[in-house]
Amino acid sequence: MKKILFPILMVIVLLLTACGGKTGTTGGGPVTITFSAWGAPEELAVWKQIVADFEAANPNITVNVEVSDWGAYWDKLKTQLAANTPPDIFAMDAPLFLDYQSRGVLLNLQPYIDKNPDMLKDVYPQTLSAYQTPDGYYGLPRDFQTIVLFYNKDMFDAASVPYPTADWTWDDLRAAARQLTKDTNGDGKIDQYGFVFDQWDMEPGWSEAIWAYGGDIVSADHTKTLIGDPAARQAWQLLSDMVFVDKSVPDANTIGQYGGDLFQAKVAAMTPMGHWAVPGYNAGGFKYDAVPMPKGPAGHATSVNSAGFVVAKVTKYPQEAFDFIKFVLSQSGQTRLAELGFACPVLKTVAESPIFLQQSGSTLNQQVFLDSLAFAHMKPVFKGYDEWASVVGDGMGAVWRGEADLNTTLNDIVTQADAVLAKNK
Amino acid sequence: MTKKTQKLILDIVTYALLILGSVIMVGPFLWMVSTSFKLPADQFTRTLIPPTWTLENFRDLFAVDIDFPLLFFNSTYISIFIAIGQLITCAMAAFCFAVVKFKGRNLLFTLLLITLMIPSQVTLIPNFIIFKLLGLIGTSVPLWLPAFWGGAFGTFLLRQYFLTIPRDLVDAARMDGASLFRIFWDIYMPLSKPALAALVIFTFQGAWNDLLHPLVYMPAVPNTTLTVGLAFFQQQLTLGGKFTVLMAGALISILPLVIVFFLAQKQFIEGIALSGVKR
Amino acid sequence: MDYGLKPLGREKLSLWLMLTPTLIGLVFGVLGSIAATIALSFTHWDLLTPPKWAGVANFIALFNDPKLAKALTNTFQFSLLYVPCVVVVSLLVAVLLNRKIRGVSIFRTIYFLPAVTSAVATALVWNMIYGKDTGILNYIIEVFGGKGICWLCTDNVLLALIIVNVWGAIGEGMIIFLAGLTAVPREYYEAAMLDGAGGSQQFFHITLPLVTPSIFFQTLMSTINAFQAYDYIYMLTRRGQGDSSFPVVVYSIYRNAWTFFNYGGASAQAIELAIFVILLMAFYFWLEKRYVVYE
Numbered sequence: 001m002k003k004i005l006f007p008i009l010m011v012i013v014l015l016l017t018a019c020g021g022k023t024g025t026t027g028g029g030p031v032t033i034t035f036s037a038w039g040a041p042e043e044l045a046v047w048k049q050i051v052a053d054f055e056a057a058n059p060n061i062t063v064n065v066e067v068s069d070w071g072a073y074w075d076k077l078k079t080q081l082a083a084n085t086p087p088d089i090f091a092m093d094a095p096l097f098l099d100y101q102s103r104g105v106l107l108n109l110q111p112y113i114d115k116n117p118d119m120l121k122d123v124y125p126q127t128l129s130a131y132q133t134p135d136g137y138y139g140l141p142r143d144f145q146t147i148v149l150f151y152n153k154d155m156f157d158a159a160s161v162p163y164p165t166a167d168w169t170w171d172d173l174r175a176a177a178r179q180l181t182k183d184t185n186g187d188g189k190i191d192q193y194g195f196v197f198d199q200w201d202m203e204p205g206w207s208e209a210i211w212a213y214g215g216d217i218v219s220a221d222h223t224k225t226l227i228g229d230p231a232a233r234q235a236w237q238l239l240s241d242m243v244f245v246d247k248s249v250p251d252a253n254t255i256g257q258y259g260g261d262l263f264q265a266k267v268a269a270m271t272p273m274g275h276w277a278v279p280g281y282n283a284g285g286f287k288y289d290a291v292p293m294p295k296g297p298a299g300h301a302t303s304v305n306s307a308g309f310v311v312a313k314v315t316k317y318p319q320e321a322f323d324f325i326k327f328v329l330s331q332s333g334q335t336r337l338a339e340l341g342f343a344c345p346v347l348k349t350v351a352e353s354p355i356f357l358q359q360s361g362s363t364l365n366q367q368v369f370l371d372s373l374a375f376a377h378m379k380p381v382f383k384g385y386d387e388w389a390s391v392v393g394d395g396m397g398a399v400w401r402g403e404a405d406l407n408t409t410l411n412d413i414v415t416q417a418d419a420v421l422a423k424n425k
Numbered sequence: 426m427t428k429k430t431q432k433l434i435l436d437i438v439t440y441a442l443l444i445l446g447s448v449i450m451v452g453p454f455l456w457m458v459s460t461s462f463k464l465p466a467d468q469f470t471r472t473l474i475p476p477t478w479t480l481e482n483f484r485d486l487f488a489v490d491i492d493f494p495l496l497f498f499n500s501t502y503i504s505i506f507i508a509i510g511q512l513i514t515c516a517m518a519a520f521c522f523a524v525v526k527f528k529g530r531n532l533l534f535t536l537l538l539i540t541l542m543i544p545s546q547v548t549l550i551p552n553f554i555i556f557k558l559l560g561l562i563g564t565s566v567p568l569w570l571p572a573f574w575g576g577a578f579g580t581f582l583l584r585q586y587f588l589t590i591p592r593d594l595v596d597a598a599r600m601d602g603a604s605l606f607r608i609f610w611d612i613y614m615p616l617s618k619p620a621l622a623a624l625v626i627f628t629f630q631g632a633w634n635d636l637l638h639p640l641v642y643m644p645a646v647p648n649t650t651l652t653v654g655l656a657f658f659q660q661q662l663t664l665g666g667k668f669t670v671l672m673a674g675a676l677i678s679i680l681p682l683v684i685v686f687f688l689a690q691k692q693f694i695e696g697i698a699l700s701g702v703k704r
Numbered sequence: 705m706d707y708g709l710k711p712l713g714r715e716k717l718s719l720w721l722m723l724t725p726t727l728i729g730l731v732f733g734v735l736g737s738i739a740a741t742i743a744l745s746f747t748h749w750d751l752l753t754p755p756k757w758a759g760v761a762n763f764i765a766l767f768n769d770p771k772l773a774k775a776l777t778n779t780f781q782f783s784l785l786y787v788p789c790v791v792v793v794s795l796l797v798a799v800l801l802n803r804k805i806r807g808v809s810i811f812r813t814i815y816f817l818p819a820v821t822s823a824v825a826t827a828l829v830w831n832m833i834y835g836k837d838t839g840i841l842n843y844i845i846e847v848f849g850g851k852g853i854c855w856l857c858t859d860n861v862l863l864a865l866i867i868v869n870v871w872g873a874i875g876e877g878m879i880i881f882l883a884g885l886t887a888v889p890r891e892y893y894e895a896a897m898l899d900g901a902g903g904s905q906q907f908f909h910i911t912l913p914l915v916t917p918s919i920f921f922q923t924l925m926s927t928i929n930a931f932q933a934y935d936y937i938y939m940l941t942r943r944g945q946g947d948s949s950f951p952v953v954v955y956s957i958y959r960n961a962w963t964f965f966n967y968g969g970a971s972a973q974a975i976e977l978a979i980f981v982i983l984l985m986a987f988y989f990w991l992e993k994r995y996v997v998y999e
Contacts, residue, residue: 201945394947671828
């Protein structure tokens, strides 16, 4: 409807406010930096706590925290970057890292890391690789997510199906899903599904399946899309059969009715998911636990991803920004983050301690997230990730709606996806 | 059939249609209210009356550490400024376009309309850069200042209305020696109350519901507007399928506007009634 | 439409004073934003690095982009259905409400309610209403003996979106038309009645012609709104990370600018959209000259 209309250069104001813009404060005095992240409102409270701890240890630094929801976060960030007024520190999702780093808007952290040689000693190496470039680290991880298989104990009990184990194969999962799909209130419509996976984003579902079958997502040099290769197609076929043959997985329209996470809505018995969903599941009022993702013909495979920090290249306070990052990566920072419950700490000492492993309010087997690191593949990181992912996601959407044939669609997707990769070389 | 029966039948048909339409208009809101008072476990029950009434959804909303009063205040004053800005500048411009003959009138008006064509997402960046140069990011100024530089929608709306005001009034005033401004102020403005009220309602509502601009110019919760604050909650709630809390949040977000509309609506009615009498 | 008072002497100053705010807005609006959009459409710009000249590459890309083609088709289909529905229904409502009946202000409030609320908020409840298995709409249909359909599935999504968007826009149109209807002087009706004209004759020979300025306005605004409709459509059809099962052009512009680092391409698409609307507008202005009645 009504739009806010166009602003203008007020000639008079321009004359009165000489030079416009702010002048930076001279060094030595108190410093204020901004940290921007995405998250849920509950996360804002914990970040404020971490900031309070940091400010106590560093009295001349003030950190302003801004938390937004995922969508708003990136819109805001890009606008700020475009106008050259980005936050000093901002959160980064690993797959998107190269899109920003390759465009020169990130500060190279290597010189600062070099002055703190033991800083990364205890960090899980799998979480660091996403942020490494030939001339050093342009970002650092703050927590990681491995994908595991969550299952609803109540539904399994009600159907007398034995719980999943760490030795399960994808076929075992498929069989159990069939048994757990039912019409519980006898109205002729299925209202409980055995399994649900994200039909757009690779992380909670289909990348794991592809890897378990020996396939891969993109080539190591990011020039070829591999999701149409034979091994991967077997994985797609399995998933597709679960949706259309077994009907143990709901289609996109059914999912939309329930909001998005059918496991949390107590409509699905199993789902691949990361730790970020745990606080929501805890509040869901049902008994659940998790096991590693099932094996495929190529063995166990799952996905590891991380949320990290990066510093804006144009920041006026690189040292202070780095100090904040260092703090969050320290024992005390990571402990606070573990309290958040949304992710796994990257610092081994914290992750393998009771702080993470025994969280109050949950009987979840937290160890499984750490064990999964052993066979985890990194979620791909490459330039043009968002556009590539939308080609795949949009294309597969037609398949999951039952409107397109899997194999021909995959052919089209691979061609278009390769074009995106080529454009971004 | 007598005139009276004719009128009666017409009235019945009118009422029937209006009532049927009302059900459709209001239905979704009733559903929204109903769901926001239901227990989460009951969120899909097909009854309008909640099986169990509860306030927990509203409590969940306010339990989060967000300064709702400040958000509310920000949304309010910003929307008011915008409405005032548009009212003044669009009315003046509309008068010129509708009543005054000057060179380039049609061209200018067409150019104005063309500004409506470009979606706001695209113009956001150039505007942002301008305000950044002026050091106004983080304040509410970029949101309401532009309202004082006219607007295509408001000008167009009022121009159409001004065109329907009878010329003889104007010609008579002219013969009495009234200046342009007096004609504007003493004839056109009073006679256009319905259109002016409509403009205020539309402008206020558009400003209140705007998400993109406050997001970009006032990014830090809590010093932002209600829409930004609420979007923050909605994301998580939607994922979790917590529809009862979502509905509670939606209800809270639309309530202020509904109330304002009820109040402004009375003015509006008076405006229409008065203008009818005057003619 | 040549009417106009000529400003006399010093009045020229008043004229320009009254126009100045709009002029400033216009000049900088055109220069600052539209010109920038046009300029950027000739570049490749990813927001983070300086723009690079692209010549007409973005415009050529407009023709090779299957996603954009789909978005255009959706947008046209949507607009074709939306505009007549909104204009006709809100005119009808306004005419009904203009009669001397009781409870007019209550009805006015009820019909305007959807237009007052934010699309983001009400789309949430429509999503619930349209649920295939869980939604109340299908329930109501089944209670009346029909068979519920999947409203948001590809077959029916256009209908579902039209319903929601028209529902949300009736209030606006109603207000515009009410304002226009009350501007029709009562003497005309009285004179007509004295001449023995009946209700429908009065409507078609007095009301309708004199309301054409409002019809013109509402049709034009509805068209612009239709081409730029986004909120309801996105909220009801979104999938995955920002994807939508019923993409429209504004959606494509938004994604290219903000997600795909393709601001130049997005600008080109915005210009293409604007051109379509401008052509339609020119058509409407032509119709205005022929059919719209100003006193």
